[in-house]
Amino acid sequence: MIGEVEEEFRDSVAHISAEGKRVWFFPKKPKGYFYNLRSYLSWVYLTVFFTLPFIKFHGAPLFMLNVIDRIYILFGVRFWPQDFFIFVLGMLIFVVFIILFTVIFGRVFCGWVCPQTIFMEMVFRKIEYGLEGDRKAQMALRTQPWNSKTLTRRILKIILFFAVSFAIANTFLMYIIGSDAVWNIATEPVSHHVGGFLAIVIFSLVFFFIYYWFREQVCLIVCPYGRMQGVMLDKNSIAVTYDHVRGEPRTKHIKKTADQPHGDCVDCLECIRVCPTGIDIRNGLQLECVNCTACMDACDTVMEKTHREKGLIRYASENSVLTKTKLKLNRRIVAYSLVLLALISVEAFLLITRSELEVNSVRTRNTLFTVEPDGKIGNLYNIKLINKTSNEMNIEFRIEGKHASFDWIGHQNKLQSGEMKNGELFIYVPVDELPSQRNDVKLEIYSNGELKATENLVLLAPNKLNRP
Ligand code: SF4
Ligand code: SF4
The missing domain is CATH 2.60.40.10 (Immunoglobulins)
Structure with a gap:
């Protein structure tokens, strides 16, 4: 909640306990419009990710970023070390695009596009829900003594997590050395491809470690994009936002009573239960929020049940919540747009005039x-x-x-x-x-x-x- 309430939440982070230990989150399975939309989109992304390395154009892969042999192919066009400046400029444009996008739309990228979120929330988390049940069942599983049932589930989870990590590792390697080379590693004796075999094993273990154990900490501790939010966002940036003007003062009374001041938030804590990073969005914009929209769906469900207007948590800017106004162009957006336009023009010119x-x-x-x-x-x-x-x-x-x-x-x-x-x-x-x-x-x-x-x-x- 902005401005009015205690700010103790800023003194600690949700994923570390007062004793300094890791806090495990068991987010409730989200349900609702945005989760469905993200699920459909994730199937598109996953299909593209797993099939792209097999698509060839004039006998060459459509995409390949072979940093070892310095073979770079984008959309079937091969780039050579001599074209490196085009490649670097492309990367620069990508970074500027992300910054510009963030200034306007906050961390929408994290929730809707980032591979870490897609794999974690749309693949591994779904496997977990399927095997271990929803939040309460998972929490119970953590505390109950080991028996044959819990052991079987745990072993099955490890096998499935490793199998998916192995698939990701192989596909990831295909983007580097090509699908044919990975196929050779898989079908020929290990002694012929010791380096490739080790790469698959190491990548598989790294992905398994990330999704089985490290999980949301990638976003909270490692990801530089998350760390940069503070400098990129302003009060006009759109993000998953709690409408504190409408929601406060929060009250546990489900029905509105005329004699008591109250907002629309019924303090049900559903938005916290579904959050994969364990935060309370009602505290305002936080570094840990990956804009996954789970709290929007959860709160909309509560609002529906309590006959209130949906959108207490919604995509909005801080200013639009305060003033009920829509997004305005500011100087920073214009400046970033001009830089982006100039870079894209230069890149397009270089690509068009690039000689074979x-x-x-x-x-x-x-x-x-x-x-x-x-x-x-x-x-x-x-x-x-x-x-x-x-x-x-x-x-x-x-x-x-x-x-x-x-x-x-x-x-x-x-x-x-x-x-x-x-x-x-x-x-x-x-x-x-x-x-x-x-x-x-x-x-x-x-x-x-x-x-x-x-x-x-x-x-x-x-x-x-x-x-x-
Ligand atoms: S889900 Fe909505 S109503 Fe419930 S605590 Fe969160 S903001 Fe309040
Ligand atoms: S606060 Fe909401 S949008 Fe942000 S990570 Fe938590 S559930 Fe997702």
Whole structure:
């Protein structure tokens, strides 16, 4: 509750007891409109997460972030270390987007998109509800003595949690090294893939540790995004908010009585019971709130039962609760939007103008030209080519409007995917096609008949008096 009530809740955190021990939470299973919506969305996310590594485009994965071999593929387009700046800019845009989004919509990302929340609340928590029952049953299970029933449930839970962690670990690895490589690890002798096998084991154990034991502490202790909320949110940011104007003074009386001042909160504590991070949203915006909406559903159910208007806990900003006004554009939102727009424009420009074949050319030092026996004039260039596609290229050089011939010394014209060739290129042009001493020409580089890149060069030639 903001402003009026004691603020002792700020002196402690819900997940650590007065003795300094971990407090285990047993959130009640949420039910309601938002939980259903989040469940449906989670099925979409999970389907995408588990199927994406198997989708291929022109023989290459649609997505791959292979930091080991430095292979980065996004939407089927392969990025090379030379494109790293595009990649970094993409990441920067993502961060700015998250900040901007947070300024306006608070931690909506945490509740609706974050993989940690999706897996914890929509996969592992549901397994738990299925095996151990709802909040009360889980709490009873914790305290009751071990017997064959509790032991069986615990073992089953460990097996299921590890199986899902194993599936996540394998899929996660597929995003790094590709589904084919993970398949090879799974089907070939361990001795052939010791590193890959260890990676799967370690990832599986880490995920198991997170979801079986560490759980909400990822959001409360580890996640930097949660820690940054204080600087990103303002009084106009939308978040899961308790309407203290309407709710206070809270009273346990279910029915309104005219002789006693009362708000709409019936102090049933349902919003706390469903909270996966164990907080009381009525204390106002808190770092621990991951905007999961469980308390909104719980409170709406209570409001319905007590014939009150729904939305006592709802998506709202602090200001909108106080003044009943809607979200307003403020200077920070405008500034972030402009920065975001500028970054997206630059990124789009870089992606559109990104060449599949990177070319660097420079005239070989201390050379002029050669006069060949057949009357052609030769110019020597140092040229570097990088094939940025996933396919082999058959390189062919041409000079626009001239009968030129080429000798790429020591190199064949084939360029494998990702291959870089650096060498000397002799360019021969008939003397009568070089009208002056300095001739601006356009070097065109084709692969399989398709123009892939152009370079502006200057070809030197003898002056008219010294021509053969
Ligand atoms: S669920 Fe609603 S009515 Fe019940 S304590 Fe929470 S805010 Fe008050
Ligand atoms: S306070 Fe509400 S929205 Fe925030 S984490 Fe708890 S249940 Fe979820």
